Amino acid sequence: MTLTLQASKLNLHDVKTKFNLRQDEADKFFTQLVQDAPALSEFEKQVLDRTKQQYLYLAERPLLEVTVKMVTLSPLLSLAGFYDPPFYTTLEDSIEVVSQDGAETVRGQLDVLVLQNAIWVVVVEAKSIQYDVMIALPQALTYMMASPATNKELFGMITNGREFRFIRLNQAPQPTYILSKVFSLSEIENHLYEVLQILKCLGQLVLTHTTRSA
Template identity: 30%
Template sequence: MPITLETSTLSLNDVHRLLKPQKTSKASSFTEHLTLEPLTELEQQDLLRIKNDFRRYFAAGKVSEGLIKFLAIAPLMRLSGFYDVPVRLTMEDAFAISIEDEDTKITGRMDILALSNTQAKTANTFWILVLETKNSSVDVFEGLPQLLTYAFKSLEKQSSVWGLATNGHRYQFVRLEQGNPPIYKLMPLLNLIQSDDSIQLVQVLKAICQLENSVS
């Protein structure tokens, strides 16, 4: 009898068993794949406002997933260029993955997906960034099983994709690449509250957004 699994029920072990991605043991850095540019003074001022808004709510207690998207994710993505043409954002997109050699299907809904429509020469839309959000009381790594599953779907059409799991104050970027087996790399963990980390967070988001100009 066919089995349907929801991404929200999967553990990291489940993802490894079903989709067979392999975590690289090599230490990874953002500059391996991205060119990080300094922030302008205006960008740093906008970032400070985002940090202060989030810090105020975070200090008062648990921040929900919905509020995190409103307070931090949306303004960070706007600051980083994700609201500009030709990037297109979608939310709560349904998807399904059929597992080869097993009568199993994985279904779920992605929190936020950034797409590029510049690849008009091909029949495929290029996935720039897959984003999974958890509330502030949840460890950011608990979002990895869902994030890896969503990102894995894009490898049917492209060679690599970036993912981001966050609980509002901590941000875990992941790069997933085609291969046999597929490989994923965990980038250094960033904290919105810390000054240097927050600047690098925006630099990384801006650099990923600029990937819409070329297939990675």
């Protein structure tokens, strides 16, 4: 008999155990991406400065998840090119993934999923500002493990609107993930600059990989 679980109910220990998943503590990948990323244009900086200003104003009151998506995520995904061909974005897709021993099936809903030729590029789990951004990690990892592209790198981003953190997942030979540092709108400098640079770099990595595989 297969037990069905909701992805939103799983904690990090559950996810790591069910999928034999381990974390690599090294964070050189995302650090290097930011160092090598092209500089942003003045227009991009102006949009991100206004986005941060608007978010901080709205965050003085309780924010719903849908508001977080509109205020912070939409400008980032747009500037990163994820609303343009060949990328396309789907909302609230159902996923299903079976644990390694086949005894449990996990079902859940994706908040935002950006795809290109069936490759998962960015999985965004937008959680309320009142929760730590890491509360979204177990759910995001579960969704990324559901990808059929088991021989490719998968990239994700989790956010509560105020904080952003990136994930890199390799499923073979053993599922392993690394995390970026936390990028926070609570800091004086605008960390949205670095968030956008990473998003643009991840999009280019996937496009390059797809071109080589064609």
